Amino acid sequence: MAKKLNIIGTPTPKLDAGIRTTGKAIYGHDMKLPGMLHGAILRTQFPYADFTIDVSAAKKLKGVICVITAEDIDTNTISYKRDHPVLKRGTVNCIRDEIAAVAAETKEIALEALKLIKVNYKPKRGIFDPSDSLKEKAREVNRFLKEKKYEKNVADKFFYEHGNLDEQKKKSAVIVKKKFELQRMTHCCMATSNITADWNVITKRLTLYSSTQVPFLYQRDMAHCLKINPSDIRVVQVVIGGGFGSKLDMNPFEPIAAILSMKTNRPVQILYTREEEFIASPTRQTMNIEMEAGADKNGNFTFRDIKIIKDNGAYTSWGATTPFVMMQTFSSLYQCPACRFESVAVYTNNPNAGSFRGYGNPQATFAMESVIDLLADELKMDKAAIRLKNSNYKGEITGQGLHFETCGHKESLETVIEKSKRQDAGGKMQDARYKRGIGYGSMLHVGGGAKIYRSDGCGTTIKLDDYGYLTIVTGSSEIGQGSETVLAMMASEELSIPLSKIKVVNTDTDVKPWDVGVHASRTTFVAGNSLLGAIDLLKKKLNKKAAILLNTPAEEFIYENEEIKNSNYQSVKIDKVVREIHFASPSELCTETYFYEPSSKFQDKGFKGNVSGTYAFAAQAVEVEVDTYTGNIKVVKIEVAQDVGKVLNPLGIMGQIEGGVLMGVGYALSEELIMENGYVKNPNFHNYKMLTASDVPEINFYPIETNDSQGPYGAKGMAEAPLIPTAAAIANAVADAIGTRIYSLPLTPEKILRALNEKSNNGHSVVIR
Amino acid sequence: MKKKVDTNKIEISFSLNGEKKTMLIKSSMILLDLIRDEIGLTGTKTGCNEGECGACTVLINDVAVNSCLFPAINIQGKNVTTIEGISDGVKLDPVQEALIEKGGVQCGFCTSGMVMTIKGMQTKFKKGKHKPTTEEIKKGLEGNLCRCTGYVKIVEAAEKVIHGHS
Numbered sequence: 001m002a003k004k005l006n007i008i009g010t011p012t013p014k015l016d017a018g019i020r021t022t023g024k025a026i027y028g029h030d031m032k033l034p035g036m037l038h039g040a041i042l043r044t045q046f047p048y049a050d051f052t053i054d055v056s057a058a059k060k061l062k063g064v065i066c067v068i069t070a071e072d073i074d075t076n077t078i079s080y081k082r083d084h085p086v087l088k089r090g091t092v093n094c095i096r097d098e099i100a101a102v103a104a105e106t107k108e109i110a111l112e113a114l115k116l117i118k119v120n121y122k123p124k125r126g127i128f129d130p131s132d133s134l135k136e137k138a139r140e141v142n143r144f145l146k147e148k149k150y151e152k153n154v155a156d157k158f159f160y161e162h163g164n165l166d167e168q169k170k171k172s173a174v175i176v177k178k179k180f181e182l183q184r185m186t187h188c189c190m191a192t193s194n195i196t197a198d199w200n201v202i203t204k205r206l207t208l209y210s211s212t213q214v215p216f217l218y219q220r221d222m223a224h225c226l227k228i229n230p231s232d233i234r235v236v237q238v239v240i241g242g243g244f245g246s247k248l249d250m251n252p253f254e255p256i257a258a259i260l261s262m263k264t265n266r267p268v269q270i271l272y273t274r275e276e277e278f279i280a281s282p283t284r285q286t287m288n289i290e291m292e293a294g295a296d297k298n299g300n301f302t303f304r305d306i307k308i309i310k311d312n313g314a315y316t317s318w319g320a321t322t323p324f325v326m327m328q329t330f331s332s333l334y335q336c337p338a339c340r341f342e343s344v345a346v347y348t349n350n351p352n353a354g355s356f357r358g359y360g361n362p363q364a365t366f367a368m369e370s371v372i373d374l375l376a377d378e379l380k381m382d383k384a385a386i387r388l389k390n391s392n393y394k395g396e397i398t399g400q401g402l403h404f405e406t407c408g409h410k411e412s413l414e415t416v417i418e419k420s421k422r423q424d425a426g427g428k429m430q431d432a433r434y435k436r437g438i439g440y441g442s443m444l445h446v447g448g449g450a451k452i453y454r455s456d457g458c459g460t461t462i463k464l465d466d467y468g469y470l471t472i473v474t475g476s477s478e479i480g481q482g483s484e485t486v487l488a489m490m491a492s493e494e495l496s497i498p499l500s501k502i503k504v505v506n507t508d509t510d511v512k513p514w515d516v517g518v519h520a521s522r523t524t525f526v527a528g529n530s531l532l533g534a535i536d537l538l539k540k541k542l543n544k545k546a547a548i549l550l551n552t553p554a555e556e557f558i559y560e561n562e563e564i565k566n567s568n569y570q571s572v573k574i575d576k577v578v579r580e581i582h583f584a585s586p587s588e589l590c591t592e593t594y595f596y597e598p599s600s601k602f603q604d605k606g607f608k609g610n611v612s613g614t615y616a617f618a619a620q621a622v623e624v625e626v627d628t629y630t631g632n633i634k635v636v637k638i639e640v641a642q643d644v645g646k647v648l649n650p651l652g653i654m655g656q657i658e659g660g661v662l663m664g665v666g667y668a669l670s671e672e673l674i675m676e677n678g679y680v681k682n683p684n685f686h687n688y689k690m691l692t693a694s695d696v697p698e699i700n701f702y703p704i705e706t707n708d709s710q711g712p713y714g715a716k717g718m719a720e721a722p723l724i725p726t727a728a729a730i731a732n733a734v735a736d737a738i739g740t741r742i743y744s745l746p747l748t749p750e751k752i753l754r755a756l757n758e759k760s761n762n763g764h765s766v767v768i769r
Numbered sequence: 770m771k772k773k774v775d776t777n778k779i780e781i782s783f784s785l786n787g788e789k790k791t792m793l794i795k796s797s798m799i800l801l802d803l804i805r806d807e808i809g810l811t812g813t814k815t816g817c818n819e820g821e822c823g824a825c826t827v828l829i830n831d832v833a834v835n836s837c838l839f840p841a842i843n844i845q846g847k848n849v850t851t852i853e854g855i856s857d858g859v860k861l862d863p864v865q866e867a868l869i870e871k872g873g874v875q876c877g878f879c880t881s882g883m884v885m886t887i888k889g890m891q892t893k894f895k896k897g898k899h900k901p902t903t904e905e906i907k908k909g910l911e912g913n914l915c916r917c918t919g920y921v922k923i924v925e926a927a928e929k930v931i932h933g934h935s
Contacts, residue, residue: 017869020877022861023812023852027878030811188916190816190824190878241814241878242916274817480876480917651872658919659875685821685914693910693920 047678163338191241214517282354322360408643439732448613459513475515631749664726786854
């Protein structure tokens with residue numbers, strides 16, 4: 001029988017909400033160290049150009065302490081493929097490129113100095129379309145890539161297949177083949193990128209006050225770049241003002257700050273302006289997805305054949321590995337006997353793409369769920385029925401080898417289908433101008449980490465002090481998502497210590513044990529299991545002493561109200577047990593360390609294998625209203641059902657659901673970083689449209705609890721999922737409303753009007769089907 | 770040696786979080802820079818510096834403004850309230866309590882601005898004796914961007930303090 005839970009499952013406000021609500025949280029922008037200098041970066045004016053640079057006038061400006069160009073530094077190239085020089089020498093490759101940097105006494109002087117740097121550019125014709133980069137005559141865009149495994153201008157390539165495609169094609173009663181275009185979306189973290197670097201010339205050690213979401217990989221990458229020892233770098237994470245995947249890669253401004261500090265022997269701070277944030281932060285990948293898929297006459301899916309071209313930009317980030325996630329969706333979301341998947345990441349002179357919440361999955365899911373609607377149309381089959389028929393099931397081992405030990409896919413679909421049924425008995429609103437429609441989308445995502453680095457683990461050290469307070473030192477990081485709180489809740493549940501007596505330490509690589517970082521929705525699952533492992537060890541130690549104090553066998557104890565109790569209601573206070581251990585002879589401390597590595601396995605060379613400890617599923621049903629006069633889309637309602645394994649903190653989960661869904665609505669309707677010949681045309685919140693409080697539709701959430709045997713209390717990772725199927729479901733709802741489909745995002749009023757126009761010109765009426 | 774008078778500087782007197790202040794400032798100074806860089810109160814955030822995101826919102830005579838667009842000399846004779854002055858220092862303000870309890874805080878970078886905007890709305894609606902609709906409350910929050918929460922919990926918190934129910 002399941003144990004009765006006290007705090008797990010109850011709405012619990014974030015432990016750090018108090019400091020964040022009172023202005024007391026110290027973000028990177030608020031850091032101030034004695035003697036600190038202000039750094040600023042000069043970026044190119046042209047996306048592709050040769051240049052010469054003269055910094056002599058800037059160096060002479062009063063208050064300027066240091067000016068650097070590529071000539072002044074000795075660093076290794078950075079990035080996932082090590083194809084990105086920190087400062088560019090002689091040639092720039094995209095509009096975000098750094099060509100010089102300044103450290104000065106004030107921000108104003110630093111900016112003034114940038115203006116004094118003379119640059120002579122010889123602009124050249126850049127390549128901004130991946131298909132142009134792939135042409136035979138195209139020049140090499142990135143000349144820093146050392147390991148040239150693929151053809152010219154291909155940064156990375158993935159190929160996957162299972163089943164017999166030809167055979168399944170023959171079995172297909174209907175086949176659909178379509179192309180989809182996905183736009184450039186950017187993170188819009190409310191705090192812009194920031195770093196404060198502090199080199200100590202005496203100890204030869206570097207402290208970085210950073211917003212990274214992967215501190216240990218960052219430490220390693222920084223050390224490689226600067227050619228120093230990783231352990232001589234201490235990464236201290238400041239309070240992070242938004243992550244969403246943007247802080248998975250180390251970017252050039254970070255080593256630049258470190259170098260400026262090393263050259264000046266003073267702390268140096270670099271803060272991005274908002275415009276810089278839009279131009280120089282890696283974005284979600286733009287993609288062209290060509291998808292062919294079939295179904296037999298009964299609506300069973302037969303095969304999928306996918307070709308993807310991704311715009312890599314000028315350099316390669318972790319985002320190049322998004323096909324790991326995308327191929328899971330194509331191979332394994334809904335049962336599919338045969339799948340072939342091919343993707344290339346192509347260099348262009350656009351700013352480099354990065355990783356972003358969902359990691360390729362919103363793009364893949366948009367194509368997939370659109371195609372499912374089209375197959376249903378061809379078969380004249382109900383769009384809900386075709387999804388339910390093909391849904392994933394518990395115990396399924398997919399063609400790719402993903403093992404769904406628990407699976408809430410069908411239940412999620414059934415829930416949102418039921419909840420989105422119209423009150424008015426299926427009658428669509430009959431209005432000449434406003435058309436209503438309903439669309440579905442579902443998703444599959446890793447829910448128990450993702451084995452793509454050598455270790456997907458997390459370490460935890462816990463310390464119970466003489467006064468009964470618990471300190472959790474976790475490798476995992478808090479980036480606003482509430483991981484501190486959920487970890488403290490778990491400890492409280494196990495030890496019956498109230499949250500007010502639990503402290504979470506998680507910001508210092510000199511102190512905390514190793515963790516691979518915040519990504520893949522892995523923190524609750526991996527850090528949670530790690531913590532529970534440490535608590536088990538601690539309890540063994542406490543139980544042993546309590547057994548002596550209570551003269552009872554150790555197995556029988558329960559933890560309640562900060563006491564250890566036996567079955568005869570005899571009890572001893574936890575803090576007393578700690579003191580008895582600490583002050584005994586021989587004496588000992590109540591400190592334990594545990595490292596948890598998920599059961600997941602590396603995939604083989606063909607990308608087959610069970611890559612995650614568990615998998616998350618979700619479905620959304622969206623109702624929209626399209627104004628056929630203006631092309632405006634109003635999202636009326638979004639029904640969300642998600643297999644989260646187990647709800648640990650309802651308040652935290654709702655925050656992720658609502659925030660994720662709205663991010664998905666933005667992806668569907670309004671957000672696009674517009675590029676023109678390598679220039680970012682809308683690097684500000686006025687022209688890059690993030691949604692506001694008035695744009696929020698009704699969002700209803702139905703958690704599906706499948707109680708995963710591997711998850712802490714049965715929980716799975718859940719935080720990326722809410723945004724993954726949203727755009728797909730909205731696009732399907734719009735198609736349902738206006739009777740014609742749009743194959744690219746965002747669904748702007750212009751596209752809607754054009755589609756309606758084309759439709760009526762083809763002789764179809766605009767009246768709803 | 771005679772002290773040189775800086776003609777670019779101007780003396781202003783104002784009240785900051787209930788405390789009277791007189792300062793010599795550059796006439797071109799922006800209020801956000803005065804608060805963060807000169808006075809050193811960092812609870813007010815710089816999100817965009819162009820009046821689009823609302824992270825820098827403060828109250829001037831109880832009205833919410835974007836301090837990143839506000840010339841500092843215009844606070845002459847006025848009461849400026851920042852996030853540091855919103856509560857009495859012992860107890861949290863009900864706006865802060867509501868945001869915490871409803872779960873309206875994630876990364877928290879927009880939160881100071883959200884608190885000030887909701888506070889400004891609360892005062893405005895109290896004065897006008899008008900009970901705003903949820904739509905009006907959402908409208909009032911349009912100038913404050915948040916990337917984490919999807920606004921739902923923030924709107925709930927605002928409704929709670931403005932309507933006085935849970």
